[in-house]
Amino acid sequence: MNDTILSMPELEAYEPFAGTAHSPSIARAHVSDAADPWARGGHEMAPDASPRRADAGSTVASGAGVNVCILALDLGTKTGYALRRRDGSTRHGTEVFTPRKSWSEGQKWARYRAWLAGVINDEKVHRVVYEQVIRHEVKGRPVWDAAHAYGAFEAITHMVCDGFNIQAHGVNLSTVKKSFTGSGRAKKEDMMLQAKVRGFKVVDDNNADALAILHWAVAQERAA
Template sequence: MNDTILSQPDLEAYEPFAGTALSPTVARAHVSPPLGLDVAQAGLFAPETPAASVNVCILALDLGTKTGYAVRKRDGKVVHGTQSFAPRKSWTDGQRWLRFQSWLAEVLDLHHVQRIAYEHVSFHAGVRDAHCYGAFRALVEMAADRRNIELVGTNVQTVKRHWTGKGGADKAAMVAQARARGFRPETDNDADALAVLDWAVAQERAA
């Protein structure tokens, strides 16, 4: 299941701060009723097992131009999806970061997030990808610090092994595992976020 946290602004209409908290015409969040998993999809574990509550609301992120996100509330309800920050010709250089910052703030405040979990990526094939990841991660660190939210990172191999049993699992395997657990991820980014969330919930239960 998935949910759209924010409606996308009209990306073709140029406005320097469109889609950010600084915009006088910012499109506020369109939030559907909280999407929880039904009895057949309860929790992030066995489909037939009802989800027990956890002590904190956790946001899991797969950072990138197409950011995957998954939120698990204290009552076990899950909201997840993919938010794109692909730049458009009409955007100024800072638009991608301003839009991500605004979107992230909306998610954190809407769901009263108390912990953020993310994949700690230590290697990128290209310089551009490395720069983008660094920028997104810096904005997450700033948002967490500003709200006194706990920030937890883990490496990619750990998440893949936790989710699929294989540290080298490919994108197709990550998506397949999400579907096997009763989810319908929009993208592999979405599936990765669900995997990070499952890992974070397991850490919370073990604490």
């Protein structure tokens, strides 16, 4: 499968109502069907479908599922996502919101809002879970640009979810890492490797983190 991450041409023109019921061309999520990959310990890849924007693939397995649709997000300019439908089918990938020179200052946020609202609306999402970052640091030093961007993505996530009367729940990544790999200090390479071991074809570490968040969320739902 071609894993090239593409942009969102349908939203090239700025839409003041993007992400709302008034948007004429709200971003639509691409769908591929499969059965429940969370029903057992191992996960098998379904045959590759045609490449569709940022979708990395889908998975298939048998067994009883969780009766809610869960969307997991690794927030950022490159937002990793993993969605598990009520029927157990899963789609995942990375959606890129890197600004183009032609974009106005607010289009990055409008496009994320439109994309998220489109996924929630089209997929009938019941739960949204995202990585909750306490601080952004590189070698012990704060990275303010990343922190500011994350805050905006988090705020928009809560705003969109509130519009659909669903709650966005943040979870610490170390908790997710321990659930997914057995170590709360797992590195990016470890997360990607674990995703591949579980049968997922990931496009990057953002995609792998989203799958790990979804893995944790499904476990919590089953334990409830």
